[in-house]
Amino acid sequence: MKAAPFAYHRPDSAKEAVDLLAELGDDAKILAGGQSLVPMLAMRLTYFENLIDISRIDELRSIDLVDGAVRVAAGAPHAFVGMDDEVAESVPLLTMATPHIGHFQIRTRGTLGGAIAHADPAAEYAAVALALDATMEALSSTGSRQIAARDFFTGLWETALAPGELLTAVNFPVRGARSGFGLEEFARRHGDFAIAGAAVAVELDDDDRVTRCGIGLLGLGSTPLRGTAAEEAVTGRPAGDISAEEIGRLALAGLDDIPSDLQGSATYRAKVGATMVARAWTSAITEATDA
Template sequence: MKAAPFAYHRPDSIAEAASLLGDLGEDAKILAGGQSLVPMLAMRLTHFENLIDISRIEELRDIELRDEAVWIGAGTPHALVGLDDEVAESVPLLTLATPHIGHFQIRTRGTLGGAIAHADPAAEYAAAALALDAEIEATSTRGTRRIPAARFFTGLWETALAADEILTAVAFPVWSGRCGFSVHEFARRHGDFAIAGTTLAVQLDDQDRVSRCGIGLLGMGSTPERGTPAESAVLGRHLSDITAEEVGRLAVSALDDIPADLQGTAAYRSKVCATMVARAWTEAITAALETTEAVHA
């Protein structure tokens, strides 16, 4: 099939894009990398009278460390995020997540902002944003505001963005000290959407107690989810008192809308996700302890 006819707009700046979106209203849709939107248009699962292509706006492709966070422009391709030295040093969870996103062609064209704005429940960057307590920058002709990731994903492919707002950047806090990060997911084939998975970050104090923990879950609801019960349960506890199996079990314990489809039942997804969280916990803790050993070496 082919997409229904639409008008194509290619602004040169954020201000021009915001003005277009404000003027065209609900008849317009932002086109970033197009790796999700274009197939949906081609299959006529959705239609918009106007597409506003922001893929060539240079000011949307910055990666900058400021205010103890790495700010990544919404138009930055996945591949550049995965290769960037600043990201690898300051937000390694993104570096670990990038290879799981589709295939290299998708990572070359798809953008970080597009992936988060699309709000797919199996999106790796969306789960990482939740785990790290990222903030999403939204811009319109009315100004700019920041939306915490915890309040950004509102439903299947739905976000807190207003109809006239463009996602222009995401700020990922830098976790310092004794930290470990891990991404584990299960898919039928590499490059497929994850049936279940996790992005996990953990921080330890000097006595090997958990001082901070973030767990994002993939494929476990209508939106990217967070393993809040597990995060709360491990805080302040010594590593010797925590098992990986406990963390995995608690991470999925509060989910009540786990999808069931041709990929598996809700019970199957829950078991797979708990296993992925357990594996990620073990790997992240190992990395945190190795970081400490490297500092003292």
């Protein structure tokens, strides 16, 4: 099956892209890497009269260290993010997450901003953004604003981006010296969407007490989620008093919309999810303790 006919636009700047969004309204859709959108168009699961291709806008492909955060422009390809030295040094969770995203060809074409704006509940970068309290930059024809990751994902494939807004960058805070990170996911085959997974970021004080814990969950709801019950339960406690099993159980506490599908029942996903959280916690706490 082929996509229905559409008008193709290729702006030269982010400003030109949002001006086109304002002009064309609901009949327009942003095309970044196209790894999610193009298959949906080809299967005619969705349709837009206009596609605005932002893949060749240089200002949307940069990675910079700015004010204590790594600013990754939305058009940076997955492979570019995964190979970047600044990312590996300052935001290792992104480096850990990248190999889990699809296959090499997808990582070459797909973009960080496209993956996050698509808001797939099984998206690795979305879970990382939640775990690290990232901040999204959104641009429209009337100005720009910032959106906290915790407020960004609003439902299945839905975000807090307003009509006419373009996600232009994501800012990932650089954590302190005694920080540790872990990312685990389970899929039936490498490159498949994760059945369940978790991204964990931990910071410790000089007495090995947890000063901050962020847990991003994937595949366990209709949207990327945080394990808030576990985060709150461990903050302020000595790391040695917290078991991985406890973290796994608490991270899923209160989740009432775990999906059931051909990949597995809600009960199965919950068990897998708790195990992934426990493993990611173990990796993160080991790194932070040894730092």
